[in-house]
Amino acid sequence: AQSVAQPEDQVNVAEGNPLTVKCTYSVSGNPYLFWYVQYPNRGLQFLLKYITGDNLVKGSYGFEAEFNKSQTSFHLKKPSALVSDSALYFCAVRDSHTGGFKTIFGAGTRLFVKA
Amino acid sequence: NAGVTQTPKFQVLKTGQSMTLQCAQDMNHNSMYWYRQDPGMGLRLIYYSASEGTTDKGEVPNGYNVSRLNKREFSLRLESAAPSQTSVYFCASSGLGTSGGGGEQYFGPGTRLTVT
Numbered sequence: 001a002q003s004v005a006q007p008e009d010q011v012n013v014a015e016g017n018p019l020t021v022k023c024t025y026s027v028s029g030n031p032y033l034f035w036y037v038q039y040p041n042r043g044l045q046f047l048l049k050y051i052t053g054d055n056l057v058k059g060s061y062g063f064e065a066e067f068n069k070s071q072t073s074f075h076l077k078k079p080s081a082l083v084s085d086s087a088l089y090f091c092a093v094r095d096s097h098t099g100g101f102k103t104i105f106g107a108g109t110r111l112f113v114k115a
Numbered sequence: 116n117a118g119v120t121q122t123p124k125f126q127v128l129k130t131g132q133s134m135t136l137q138c139a140q141d142m143n144h145n146s147m148y149w150y151r152q153d154p155g156m157g158l159r160l161i162y163y164s165a166s167e168g169t170t171d172k173g174e175v176p177n178g179y180n181v182s183r184l185n186k187r188e189f190s191l192r193l194e195s196a197a198p199s200q201t202s203v204y205f206c207a208s209s210g211l212g213t214s215g216g217g218g219e220q221y222f223g224p225g226t227r228l229t230v231t
Binding site for chain 1: 119148157158160190205207223224
């Protein structure tokens with residue numbers, strides 16, 4: 001069965017510092033991995049995805065994520081955080097072999113960026 | 116281009132009442148989904164429709180029914196609401212085709228439902 005874990009409920013970082021939001025996953029086949037962001041009282045917005053190819057993927061708003069197959073991780077990163085990055089971030093996984101259309105979401109990590 | 120729209124935005128029901136949540140997308144996507152979001156639990160898939168004319172159960176389908184009315188519209192019905200169904204409901208769509216794949220999902224703004 002597929003699963004995804006976000007080990008940190010909350011991440012605090014100062015504006016201008018690099019940020020990392022962690023995600024690990026478990027699938028039986030090859031993973032399709034996604035990051036979404038949710039601002040208050042809004043739906044989720046797609047940030048980036050890994051399907052195949054280069055392990056470092058770049059997405060919206062300067063975010064990037066690195067796929068690490070040996071560690072089954074897909075951590076979200078940004079070199080310099082902005083106050084406006086404060087939001088709830090979700091990692092999600094779909095098993096390319098058995099998951100079909102079922103995407104499993106992590107519980108979410110709340111990011112606070114302090115000015 | 117409105118993306119994914121949902122109605123209503125807010126709803127309060129009494130236990131045992133029924134209601135239908137509406138969802139529509141204008142992106143010509145084949146696949147549509149209904150999720151619920153509860154604190155600390157992320158999003159959980161209720162039902163999905165891989166393509167027009169098909170629907171399948173997700174992780175938490177009990178107490179819900181769905182209808183894929185056409186390619187654009189996918190509704191979620193609560194036949195007899197229970198307090199455990201108090202949640203925020205999101206509709207989403209994606210252009211995955213009929214065999215799954217790596218397409219990202221586009222979400223509506225959500226419906227906040229309270230069952231008393």
